[in-house]
Amino acid sequence: MRELAYKRILTVQDISCLGQCSLTVALPILSACGHEACIIPSAVLSNHTAFESFTFRDLSEEIPAISKKWQELKVKFSAFYTGYLGKAEQVPYIKELKETCLLSGAPLIVDPAMADGGKLYVGFDAEYVEAMKELCACADIILPNLTEACFLADLPYREDFSQEEIRQMVMNLGARFQCKVVLTGATTDPDKSGVAVLDGEEPIFYFHEKHSNGCHGTGDVYASVFAGALMQGKSLYDSARLAADFTADCIGFTNGDADHWYGVKFEPLLGDLIEKLK
Numbered sequence: 001m002r003e004l005a006y007k008r009i010l011t012v013q014d015i016s017c018l019g020q021c022s023l024t025v026a027l028p029i030l031s032a033c034g035h036e037a038c039i040i041p042s043a044v045l046s047n048h049t050a051f052e053s054f055t056f057r058d059l060s061e062e063i064p065a066i067s068k069k070w071q072e073l074k075v076k077f078s079a080f081y082t083g084y085l086g087k088a089e090q091v092p093y094i095k096e097l098k099e100t101c102l103l104s105g106a107p108l109i110v111d112p113a114m115a116d117g118g119k120l121y122v123g124f125d126a127e128y129v130e131a132m133k134e135l136c137a138c139a140d141i142i143l144p145n146l147t148e149a150c151f152l153a154d155l156p157y158r159e160d161f162s163q164e165e166i167r168q169m170v171m172n173l174g175a176r177f178q179c180k181v182v183l184t185g186a187t188t189d190p191d192k193s194g195v196a197v198l199d200g201e202e203p204i205f206y207f208h209e210k211h212s213n214g215c216h217g218t219g220d221v222y223a224s225v226f227a228g229a230l231m232q233g234k235s236l237y238d239s240a241r242l243a244a245d246f247t248a249d250c251i252g253f254t255n256g257d258a259d260h261w262y263g264v265k266f267e268p269l270l271g272d273l274i275e276k277l278k
């Protein structure tokens, strides 16, 4: 059997106790990718914010305390992946963790999880968008969906961007934040899903089958598989493609279950992911 890489990855995002998103998705997926997953919960919610109501406990003040302890323990990570933070105040703490807890050359992967379908998630505002821009400026790789890309690029969201407009948006984000970009939802064909990957001079597009309905939490499945595959030594493009195919399979498996509108049924497909990574 090929020897798999075993990396220690830090991820900071919320615990939504119900709702199949953020840490309840990232932990099993990073483990399935064969990595040690370490976490800092950014907040604890009863359920994610697409439900009609939710509880929210901000854990911002834990971050500098944990960071200080880890500096004493001299703990270091091979990669750092951030998702939904909840509070703009956390960005300076994330920057400090990047400076103090990453091995030299380890990537900061930022999923600027703040919006979808043309709208910011409940509770977020222009100040949060500015904080995400500041965070993206420290990232090595950013993983926005099309809505987040529009907010980050100060462009009005539309559903009918041409491939050329998406190409320009990706180039603009790469130049603005000086990072690599993986833009999901980069499609002009209603029957296809697309990803635009900027890892050099020009974005490369990958198109794949689209299932009739999207579902909530797909961005978190995507980002976790992407981070896990990248840390297995796959190229940026191959990681983006593998994450796109796995996410599409999970959406296909979830579609048709109206009771499961709130999340993606990814668990029964983890075995396939493990096989694909071998």
Ligand code: PXL
Pocket: 014, 016, 021, 022, 045, 047, 048, 049, 050, 084, 113, 121, 216, 217, 218, 219, 220
């Ligand atoms: O999947 C993104 C996400 C993560 N965490 C929380 C959310 C959402 C999207 O709505 O509300 C708490």
